[in-house]
Amino acid sequence: MSGDPILCVDRLSMRFGGIVAVNDLSFDAERREITALIGPNGAGKTTVFNCITGFYKPTSGAIGLTHDDGRAIRLERLNDFRIAKLAKVARTFQNIRLFPGMTALENLLVAQHNALMRASGLTFLGLIGAPSWHHAEQAAIDLARTWLERIGLLDRADDAAGNLPYGDQRRLEIARAMCTQPALLCLDEPAAGLNARESAALSELLLSIRADQGTSILLIEHDMSVVMEISDHVVVMDHGVKIAEGTPRQIRDDPKVIAAYLGADEEEAIAVMESGT
Numbered sequence: 624m625s626g627d628p629i630l631c632v633d634r635l636s637m638r639f640g641g642i643v644a645v646n647d648l649s650f651d652a653e654r655r656e657i658t659a660l661i662g663p664n665g666a667g668k669t670t671v672f673n674c675i676t677g678f679y680k681p682t683s684g685a686i687g688l689t690h691d692d693g694r695a696i697r698l699e700r701l702n703d704f705r706i707a708k709l710a711k712v713a714r715t716f717q718n719i720r721l722f723p724g725m726t727a728l729e730n731l732l733v734a735q736h737n738a739l740m741r742a743s744g745l746t747f748l749g750l751i752g753a754p755s756w757h758h759a760e761q762a763a764i765d766l767a768r769t770w771l772e773r774i775g776l777l778d779r780a781d782d783a784a785g786n787l788p789y790g791d792q793r794r795l796e797i798a799r800a801m802c803t804q805p806a807l808l809c810l811d812e813p814a815a816g817l818n819a820r821e822s823a824a825l826s827e828l829l830l831s832i833r834a835d836q837g838t839s840i841l842l843i844e845h846d847m848s849v850v851m852e853i854s855d856h857v858v859v860m861d862h863g864v865k866i867a868e869g870t871p872r873q874i875r876d877d878p879k880v881i882a883a884y885l886g887a888d889e890e891e892a893i894a895v896m897e898s899g900t
């Protein structure tokens with residue numbers, strides 16, 4: 624690891640009544656790297672995401688995000704709207720949350736709402752058709768079209784998002800998050816429901832986002848082939864605590880991880896981990 628974390632999770636805990644979903648969890652996500660958060664069902668991964676993105680207020684602990692210019696932000700003190708706007712953290716969800724009746728292009732324009740509202744002078748400049756508004760609108764369309772091209776959907780820009788194949792919708796969600804120009808992109812199971820070809824396309828997209836945009840990525844994923852192929856660093860959770868972290872190779876060979884991942888059936892676990900080689 625290069626030792627330049629964009630995200631520092633420090634002793635994070637989240638309780639729901641008697642349930643301790645996350646227990647004293649600490650890890651860093653390095654800048655311009657892909658960090659995967661893995662673990663069996665119910666390990667607490669989505670709860671960590673919900674704390675980072677402001678959907679939940681952690682019971683205790685700190686979540687620090689440091690921008691490229693050194694500006695440090697404490698995420699646990701902000702609500703979700705401010706985390707998206709000020710901290711530039713974008714996320715996708717386990718279930719697809721596109722606007723299905725809007726076109727693919729419109730979905731990417733909605734993501735740029737904040738910038739467009741600013742440029743429209745909170746509507747007034749838009750109403751009078753000020754040149755600054757037209758420039759901002761064109762820039763938003765250009766950015767949306769650039770991302771549609773990146774994900775191979777430019778020819779379907781005017782199709783309703785809900786009519787696109789499932790794998791395309793998954794990539795459109797990532798493109799929508801990228802249209803907010805995030806510093807940290809949090810993806811919750813982006814490969815869920817994808818076939819092998821679509822998973823490979825997803826891996827390629829994420830690697831290109833890291834390489835071309837320099838965006839830091841935090842990824843929850845059950846698909847080990849994706850995790851092993853693209854992650855720089857892997858953090859493993861089980862029952863709310865971190866049980867291991869390291870490179871994909873270190874994680875794959877760690878008996879604690881293998882045992883936790885599929886419970887007692889170690890042979891089956893090894894088979895799953897080896898599927899990522």
Ligand SMILES: Nc1ncnc2c1ncn2[C@@H]1O[C@H](COP(=O)(O)OP(=O)(O)OP(=O)(O)O)[C@@H](O)[C@H]1O
Pocket residue numbers: 639642643644662663664665666667668669670671
């Ligand atoms: N809002 C909530 N209220 C009560 N319990 C919750 C809530 N959210 C999560 N939990 C509990 O916290 C624990 C961790 O859940 P979480 O969804 O974070 O796990 P996960 O690792 O993301 O699981 P999966 O891989 O199945 O998505 C579970 O026991 C879950 O039931």
